[in-house]
Amino acid sequence: MNDSADRVRGVFDGVVPSDQITAETTGPRDLDLRHAVPVVSPATEAQASEVLKAAHAERLSVVPIGGGSAMHHGNLPAEADVLVSTELLDATVDYEPRDLTVVVESGKRLAQLQDEARGSDQFLALDPPNASRATVGGVLSTSGSGPMRRTYGTPRDLCLGIRAVLADGTIIKSGGRVVKNVAGYDLTKLFIGSHGTLGLIVQAAFRLHPLPRREAGLLCVFKSLDEATSAACTVTHSQLQPRVLELIDLQDAMWGDTSRDESAPALLITFGDIPEAVDYQVERGASAMHEAGSTEVRTLSEEDVGAWHTRIRDVLDAAHEDPTVVVCRIGTLMTTVPLVLRVVGQLAGPSEPGVQSMVDWSDGIVRAVVSVPASAETSEVASAVEKVRQQVMEAGGRLVVESAPADVKRLLDVWGPPTGPVALMQQLKDRLDPHHLLNRGRYHREIGG
Numbered sequence: 001m002n003d004s005a006d007r008v009r010g011v012f013d014g015v016v017p018s019d020q021i022t023a024e025t026t027g028p029r030d031l032d033l034r035h036a037v038p039v040v041s042p043a044t045e046a047q048a049s050e051v052l053k054a055a056h057a058e059r060l061s062v063v064p065i066g067g068g069s070a071m072h073h074g075n076l077p078a079e080a081d082v083l084v085s086t087e088l089l090d091a092t093v094d095y096e097p098r099d100l101t102v103v104v105e106s107g108k109r110l111a112q113l114q115d116e117a118r119g120s121d122q123f124l125a126l127d128p129p130n131a132s133r134a135t136v137g138g139v140l141s142t143s144g145s146g147p148m149r150r151t152y153g154t155p156r157d158l159c160l161g162i163r164a165v166l167a168d169g170t171i172i173k174s175g176g177r178v179v180k181n182v183a184g185y186d187l188t189k190l191f192i193g194s195h196g197t198l199g200l201i202v203q204a205a206f207r208l209h210p211l212p213r214r215e216a217g218l219l220c221v222f223k224s225l226d227e228a229t230s231a232a233c234t235v236t237h238s239q240l241q242p243r244v245l246e247l248i249d250l251q252d253a254m255w256g257d258t259s260r261d262e263s264a265p266a267l268l269i270t271f272g273d274i275p276e277a278v279d280y281q282v283e284r285g286a287s288a289m290h291e292a293g294s295t296e297v298r299t300l301s302e303e304d305v306g307a308w309h310t311r312i313r314d315v316l317d318a319a320h321e322d323p324t325v326v327v328c329r330i331g332t333l334m335t336t337v338p339l340v341l342r343v344v345g346q347l348a349g350p351s352e353p354g355v356q357s358m359v360d361w362s363d364g365i366v367r368a369v370v371s372v373p374a375s376a377e378t379s380e381v382a383s384a385v386e387k388v389r390q391q392v393m394e395a396g397g398r399l400v401v402e403s404a405p406a407d408v409k410r411l412l413d414v415w416g417p418p419t420g421p422v423a424l425m426q427q428l429k430d431r432l433d434p435h436h437l438l439n440r441g442r443y444h445r446e447i448g449g
Contacts, residue, residue: 005036008081011058012040015050020088029323030071031063032406037080039065043088045163045171045202051084052200053169061440062167064196066107066138069130072320072327072403073142074195075414078441086137089202092116100208101160106137106201122208125152127309129316137201143193147244150362152209156189163203164191167433176205190428196439197447198432212272215243216282217305220267220289221296225249225338228265231292232361233334235269240285243272246312247337247359253315264295265357268312270305312358319356319369319403326385326404330366332397337366343391344368344399347384364397372405382411389416418444 005023012021020041042048055062061079065071066086086107093103097120104113110124111132117123128134128144138144140162145154152158161175164187174187191198222228228247235245248254249265267289271281286297300308319327326347332340337359345355347370356369372381385408389399393416401414418425425447429436 005038008058008060009038011054011060012038012051012082015054016040016042016047020047028065028068028071030068030403030406031080032076032409033080037063037083039083039085041085041088045089045165048084048089048165048200048202049169049171051169052165052167055082055084056168056435056437059435060437062200062438063442064137064141064200064439066135066141067109067130067133069133069135070128070138070142070144074439074442075445076406076409076441077439080440084200086135086200086202089137090135093203097122100210101205102208103203103205104136105203106135106140108136110134110136110139117208118211121211123211124206125158125209126155129313129320131313136204140192140201140204141194141196147246147360147362150245150360151243155192158207159188159192160205160207162188162191162201162205164199164201166199167435167437171202172199195443197429197443199438212243212274212278214275214278215270215272215302215305216278217242217244217268217270217300217308218282218285218289219296219298219300219304219308220269220292220294221264221298222266222294223264225265225341227293228267229334229337231289231294232267232359234288234292235267235285236334236361238284238288240269240281240288241271242269242281242285244268244270244309245361247357247361248312249355249357250312250315251354251356253311253356267294268308270300315356315369316358316367323405324372324374326370326372326381326408327402328366328368328370328385328388329400329402330368330392330397332364332366332392332395334361334364336395336397337364339395340366340392340397341368343388343395344370346388347381348373367402372408378405378407379411381405381408385412413445415444418446422446 022039040051042051060081063077063080063083065083089105089107091105095102114123125148127146127148128139140155143155163173165171232247246268269285271278289297319325328344330340341357358367392399
């Protein structure tokens, strides 16, 4: 450990037990730290408060970490003196199956929470990438979700309230554990998606849903992206009520170990309800997809649906772990999806594999995985990203670089231009973290986050 890390570690001696302070030589890979950084792991809300109070007194830059499943999000930190981990804040505080509500600490793994709720035939309707490693706090901080948001919404819809620790150690509470909260400003929604720049979430209350009694689906293959897009629009404007509607083109990873060689776009359509309703929807959906020109319509059992969800997540998880690819998250109109994917394809060289794409048809979220040409200079890749971003914006969309090689991130703002009122966001940041100690540089650079 170098002298600087040793000094920082000393700040927390006596604040938490010594076995809750460890040394990190590099930190999580996605942070690309160039120096040793201590990791402090508070085990209680009170300890979290004291840890941030001590860091605030010494003006130490703090980077919160959870399960490490979404550390690729955001810009590289401008500074990082200490990592504050929520690993030990993993308790279930209160679970009331009759009320369909649960209160958990922020270090609780999402997968563990789902296992606990499944015992009462319930679940938290969030399916972010890296769900097996994601913590509740990480999901809230990044506003993580997946294709199920079509039916159930996002973390802002499902989180009833939070407890958080501000940069100076002040503990705040917003909302509660009832479905309706109307008193005062909704700080819960403000903290969700703030990427740890406003405070450290230590506890959260959620609304749960009953598990569907049966789930089944369809995988519908098409000759072209345009045909698949048209078919997805057909589903949207029909009387079908899919739980998930996702357009996928995973290239070589599409068909796994089957004998199929070619790549083709497909629609993954799943239904969840009572058995009779699911059977009816699957039958009507298959007929509609045949009429829409699908070259192959597969009926999927519940196990098949789970296997396809896993395959899609595995492709995305592998991409986030691969330092040679760029993953773009694009919000766009559904009618412009083919155009946007062709534009994003410009990032890949002619000899590289095609773009792997996953489109959540619920709200126009496109994730594109692009292999960076090995011969490309870092500055060329960053310049190409900015050029593609501009073209996406001209088409009415917005592009965020979800993950990329660290050297590329250093040359651009992964978020692009802010879309909200910058002055107001800056005032909120200044009020809650006046010295800009939390996740400095990770959020929009114009906001000082």
